[in-house]
Amino acid sequence: MKQIEIVIQNRTGLHARPAKVLVNLAKQFKSDIKLFHGEKRANAKSMVSVLTLGAVNGSEISVQADGVDEEKAIAELESAIRSGLGDNDSVVEAESAPVTHRGLRQKDAPVKNPLIVEATDQGVIKGVGAAPGIAVGPIFHFQQVEFDLDKAGSGQIDLAEALTYAKTQLTELHQQMTENKLGVEAAIFEAHRELLDDPELADAVQAHVNKGQSPIKAWKAAIDEQAAAIAAINDPLLAARADDLRDVGKRVLRLMLGIGDDGASMPTTPVVIVARELSPSDTASFDPQRVLGFGIVEGGPTSHIAILARALGIPAIVGVDESMLALEENTPVILNGNDGTLTVNPASDVLERAQQSQKRWLEYRRFAQEQASLPAISQDGKRVDVTANAGSIADAAEALRMGADGIGLLRTEFLFLERTTAPTEDEQFSVYNAIAETMKSLPVIVRTLDIGGDKPVAYIQMKPELNPFLGERGIRLCLNRPELFREQLRAILRAAPSGNLRIMFPMISDISEIRQARALIEELSRELNAPPVPFGIMVEVPSAALMADVLAPEIDFFSIGTNDLTQYTLAMDRGNSALASKHDGLHPAVLRLIAQTIDAAHKYGKRADICGELGSDSAAVPILLGLGMDELSVSIPSVPTVKAQVRSLNISDLQPLAREALNCSTAQEVRELVKKQLG
Numbered sequence: 221m222k223q224i225e226i227v228i229q230n231r232t233g234l235h236a237r238p239a240k241v242l243v244n245l246a247k248q249f250k251s252d253i254k255l256f257h258g259e260k261r262a263n264a265k266s267m268v269s270v271l272t273l274g275a276v277n278g279s280e281i282s283v284q285a286d287g288v289d290e291e292k293a294i295a296e297l298e299s300a301i302r303s304g305l306g307d308n309d310s311v312v313e314a315e316s317a318p319v320t321h322r323g324l325r326q327k328d329a330p331v332k333n334p335l336i337v338e339a340t341d342q343g344v345i346k347g348v349g350a351a352p353g354i355a356v357g358p359i360f361h362f363q364q365v366e367f368d369l370d371k372a373g374s375g376q377i378d379l380a381e382a383l384t385y386a387k388t389q390l391t392e393l394h395q396q397m398t399e400n401k402l403g404v405e406a407a408i409f410e411a412h413r414e415l416l417d418d419p420e421l422a423d424a425v426q427a428h429v430n431k432g433q434s435p436i437k438a439w440k441a442a443i444d445e446q447a448a449a450i451a452a453i454n455d456p457l458l459a460a461r462a463d464d465l466r467d468v469g470k471r472v473l474r475l476m477l478g479i480g481d482d483g484a485s486m487p488t489t490p491v492v493i494v495a496r497e498l499s500p501s502d503t504a505s506f507d508p509q510r511v512l513g514f515g516i517v518e519g520g521p522t523s524h525i526a527i528l529a530r531a532l533g534i535p536a537i538v539g540v541d542e543s544m545l546a547l548e549e550n551t552p553v554i555l556n557g558n559d560g561t562l563t564v565n566p567a568s569d570v571l572e573r574a575q576q577s578q579k580r581w582l583e584y585r586r587f588a589q590e591q592a593s594l595p596a597i598s599q600d601g602k603r604v605d606v607t608a609n610a611g612s613i614a615d616a617a618e619a620l621r622m623g624a625d626g627i628g629l630l631r632t633e634f635l636f637l638e639r640t641t642a643p644t645e646d647e648q649f650s651v652y653n654a655i656a657e658t659m660k661s662l663p664v665i666v667r668t669l670d671i672g673g674d675k676p677v678a679y680i681q682m683k684p685e686l687n688p689f690l691g692e693r694g695i696r697l698c699l700n701r702p703e704l705f706r707e708q709l710r711a712i713l714r715a716a717p718s719g720n721l722r723i724m725f726p727m728i729s730d731i732s733e734i735r736q737a738r739a740l741i742e743e744l745s746r747e748l749n750a751p752p753v754p755f756g757i758m759v760e761v762p763s764a765a766l767m768a769d770v771l772a773p774e775i776d777f778f779s780i781g782t783n784d785l786t787q788y789t790l791a792m793d794r795g796n797s798a799l800a801s802k803h804d805g806l807h808p809a810v811l812r813l814i815a816q817t818i819d820a821a822h823k824y825g826k827r828a829d830i831c832g833e834l835g836s837d838s839a840a841v842p843i844l845l846g847l848g849m850d851e852l853s854v855s856i857p858s859v860p861t862v863k864a865q866v867r868s869l870n871i872s873d874l875q876p877l878a879r880e881a882l883n884c885s886t887a888q889e890v891r892e893l894v895k896k897q898l899g
């Protein structure tokens with residue numbers, strides 16, 4: 221047996237992300253691995269167990285390995301823990317942020333449909349828009365069923381059977397979602413299935429059974445205890461894990477008690493569902509024909525319910541004021557998933573307008589989807605490329621299906637995150653090659669690694685930084701680690717002939733970074749005897765926008781990353797929910813930088829694209845086009861509606877509007893201006 225003592229350096233302790241890295245690493249060894257923290261003991265191969273250890277910054281823990289590969293296990297775990305398990309100072313902000321990757325953070329904020337009429341302010345309960353669209357109907361309070369553990373139904377089964385059956389159900393749900401191209405949603409059910417295999421949960425149940433409890437009560441007690449222990453750590457991300465555990469716990473209880481999905485109070489007519497919270501299982505069990513919309517008190521725009529609702533095309537609002545729960549059953553409401561409002565007992569004229577808006581929204585979306593494969597040509601004949609932001613091979617296929625004109629931003633971080641070693645050059649090559657082949661002649665802009673900041677990785681040792689968003693992030697990290705950078709560039713250059721690849725560097729703030737990166741591309745192209753590949757930069761740091769006329773001659777294209785450009789211009793953390801309503805890319809300060817970048821690009825005959833979320837905001841599209849943006853790269857589900865919007869606009873008419881926007885004082889004024897002029 222081998223053992224080491226080690227102090228946890230992570231500022232926020234062993235919370236979700238580092239715990240996951242540790243568990244995944246521990247699972248690679250045959251040895252039995254335990255962690256000790258004071259009185260607490262954890263199985264290092266169990267996420268639930270590691271999370272409940274409660275190890276905070278400065279906690280001394282013991283790592284103990286017992287088995288054939290104990291020596292190697294201890295050495296690797298020690299090195300991983302010492303290097304922060306992929307964590308750094310930013311992790312608190314990053315993880316409690318509304319989002320991170322595809323489908324998460326403000327990136328996938330719902331597309332604002334230009335046709336939608338805003339509700340009046342009378343009798344309005346406020347929330348946050350989570351899935352676009354309008355729902356009009358009576359409310360239905362969804363009640364969580366209380367299980368009577370002593371009263372089994374006729375279909376009662378034992379715990380082992382229930383676990384097997386639950387795994388089958390979850391596998392089927394996972395498959396269904398995957399087949400419907402709902403990868404992110406599928407992952408929720410996969411995570412649930414993994415929880416059912418957690419060794420520590422099984423031990424906890426057994427311990428209760430050994431104390432004489434019935435299996436059903438032992439199961440409930442083990443789930444409740446572990447969920448409570450995780451929730452007590454008081455971290456928003458862990459709270460979601462606790463909810464997952466309770467959700468999966470209920471699934472098994474329902475099976476053991478022989479209660480079907482109809483055991484919960486289910487609507488029988490079309491309704492707007494309101495609830496304090498809804499689990500993914502509850503949501504997946506509703507008949508979509510009977511659910512017009514969701515209004516939820518808990519959760520943010522990135523919660524499971526928000527993700528599922530968006531994927532199912534059901535309007536939803538989250539973070540709704542508690543007063544919603546006091547409304548009487550069947551109260552008529554208008555739920556607006558775009559502006560996050562719930563209008564209660566609307567006057568007949570408001571109701572009528574909302575019904576018309578709802579009808580138009582559905583027609584608009586259907587129409588946009590039907591036309592998705594056609595080019596986006598404006599009323600005055602200007603073609604605008606509408607491309608997609610992608611983060612996997614599956615995304616590339618989905619982007620094609622949604623009519624994207626290419627991939628305007630391939631976030632390559634997906635290959636590097638959530639693992640314990642860097643992907644090899646060949647591994648990267650095969651993924652870039654597959655994406656190039658999928659997209660055929662359509663352009664694919666491959667962004668080189670943008671880790672650091674909010675996206676740390678375990679195997680790249682970095683000193684803790686006080687301000688990681690201002691630290692060794694993106695291109696800065698790559699230039700400081702030439703081996704990592706070379707491997708990625710070689711993989712891209714090798715894959716380029718299979719399709720139409722371009723290279724893009726993130727976080728450029730100075731011309732010297734472009735020159736160093738270009739020199740490396742040239743050197744590697746010579747080495748590989750590879751054809752030239754166009755390259756551009758992301759403009760997401762104010763200095764790059766301000767110096768755009770100096771940078772333009774050095775590159776082939778600019779792609780404006782408004783998520784970061786807004787954060788750095790307004791000095792507002794993009795993940796800080798308290799600032800979410802102010803973090804608006806339509807702020808005239810950001811618009812002036814965008815305008816300056818586009819003008820500089822065009823002066824040198826280069827293209828200017830946008831790949832930040834602002835590109836799918838329907839209030840922003842007219843301004844961006846009016847400023848001369850050549851391409852909009854948007855989240856995949858937004859491609860058809862953005863294309864439809866481009867087709868509805870006359871770009872020459874938008875130029876004066878866009879210039880007027882630059883002279884507004886606030887983002888709100890810009891939004892009002894657009895509304896006044898375009899309705």
Ligand code: PEP
Pocket residue numbers: 629631670760780781782783784785831832833
């Ligand atoms: C951006 O900053 O706008 C962007 C598209 O990059 P990311 O969101 O990946 O930082």
Ligand code: MG
Pocket residue numbers: 726760781783784
């Ligand atoms: Mg960025």
